[in-house]
Amino acid sequence: MDLYEHQARELFEEHGIVVPRAEVTDSPLQAREIARRLGGRVVVKAQVKTGGRGKAGGVRMAADPTAAELTARQILGMDIKGHTVGTVMLAQPVDVEQEFYVSYVLDRAAGRFLAIASAEGGMEIEEVAARRPEAVARVHIDPAQGVTSARASEIAEAAGLPPQTVDVLVRLWEVLVREDAVLVEVNPLVRTAQGRIVALDGKVTLDDNARFRQARWGADESVRDDPLETAAAAKGLNYVRLDGEVGVIGNGAGLVMSTLDVVAGCGARPANFLDIGGGASAQVMADGLSVILSDPAVKSVLVNVFGGITACDAVAEGIVRALDTVRLTRPLVVRLDGNNAARGRAILDERAHPLVHQATTMDGAALRAAELATAA
């Protein structure tokens, strides 16, 4: 889960990293009050979990509290790359003398975290890396050692950062480890005219797997703008809405992704990703079907299950029981293979629902679902 900038700022502050004074609000009137408290002149920053805020007009200076109110009113509700701005952060401006870039990020290939640092901050780090790769230092961190002062000094030296940044590098590592983050990035980290090192903007991505020991941030509400995704999440379904016409239900993320591809290969477009995992119970099947069928764009539904641990007769029972609670309004193509497939197919044959079709192969099932969707 990505954190908002103001949440990242709060974490940095808690771990002793200097950040600008700032407050968050969803109200223009409060923005005026906050600006007054912060000394009048402020930066108003849209809080959205996407890049390119500045270019979209989501980061603006306001000279006084009246201007802060007006600016907040303009920015709140803005759409930035599909994200609606719900809150703004108002921050005290900082006299920037020099900008740097520092981050810790997971290097999947090495199975370790990597420190990335550059004395050329403030801009897109990919651009710096592409133009002048020698200006970007990359240092792997041994998980058993972490970032000690000595290691931080090596990073700073490799990137050409001033010695005062060493302390920030150590504290930023503490943020990464204590908060179970998979990315912490400060861009820019600045040296002010007064010689202080300040984290001006930050990004933190937390590890969703660590939620059991990091309860603080709760669920991520920002990514579910779609009502069907919200409904699916409430039922504990692993569902992602797409913009096609063939609904897809399958078991296992890899097989479901593959099913989407095969549907696309048949000339139709998948309407969703839905992985029911090993739990192909009647309840999960009914919940999944009802979410998919409430998408008006869906013209047919494809159930693709390979019974490994899951038994296909249990899946078939689930479908039959789901048909009692969900009114099937569009054709359902079912492909069952693997563990107890013959018994599963017999159960569906016996139910003989006029809208339920069976197919014996994955490719055949996808083709049938695609044909039914285009014929509808």
Place this chain on the structure above:
Amino acid sequence: MAIHLTKDSKVLVQGMTGGEGMKHTRRMLAAGTNVVGGVNPRKAGRVVDFDDRAVPVFGSVREGREATGADVSVVFVPPAFAKAAVLEAADAGIDLAVVITEGIPVHDSVAFTAYARRTGMRVIGPNCPGLITPGQSNAGIIPADITKPGPIGLVSKSGTLTYQLMYELRDIGFSTCVGIGGDPVTGTSHIDCLTAFEADPDTELIVMIGEIGGDAEERAAAFVRDHVTKPVVGYIAGFTAPEGRTMGHAGAIVSGSTGTARAKKEALEAAGVAVGSTPTETARLALAALGRDT
């Protein structure tokens, strides 16, 4: 011969007495796996009956290893305790830990894979279905009755796609099938398995299944080009999947690739790997490469 797991492997199950552990230990035994013990400090000294096999429970991995000579451990313990379990296996001198557990925090995976590398223990997983050498041994949750022994080596990130390909090629059979897991950090990579299959006399052809994210497939493609002489057939899932969680600017730099299915397919094809557009077509390519396309 197979890779990493044979009929001689002596298998401990950490977390055997839990629900998943019990269910899959029973299945592993039925598949012929030599399960020599379970580990649970609170149930040490007990014996668990699985149909006709009595399996002792040990208080620690070390105790289990000393009593049985176990060299493999399959880990079913919950995410919060998985790191400690893997470190314990490494300290006890286990050669291979197969970590089935899903949902382990990545900082824990980074820590135990680094520790295992230092102590010389191979880790497969986490968040994986394990590995099977059909007809010999099954360490994990892969269904044993899909297929039989044969000349194909399979390596995959995904569980159900592994089963699908095993099913498609069930009449030919497999030397070993390894599910390396789809987590960002895993103990064993595609390249590790390619290396082992290349050296394995029982493997004639390698099937490699990948999916979007990271650049493991691109690196594997380069490895195939430079180091693999056996035919390799590939499949990549995720051409139409929505863009996953990005890791920000820094992530793009690390991977050096967009991580898209297209980039992976192109990299594999450039290395001479035949890439199927569906699992079924991938199976056909494998048959053709073995000269068995009829």
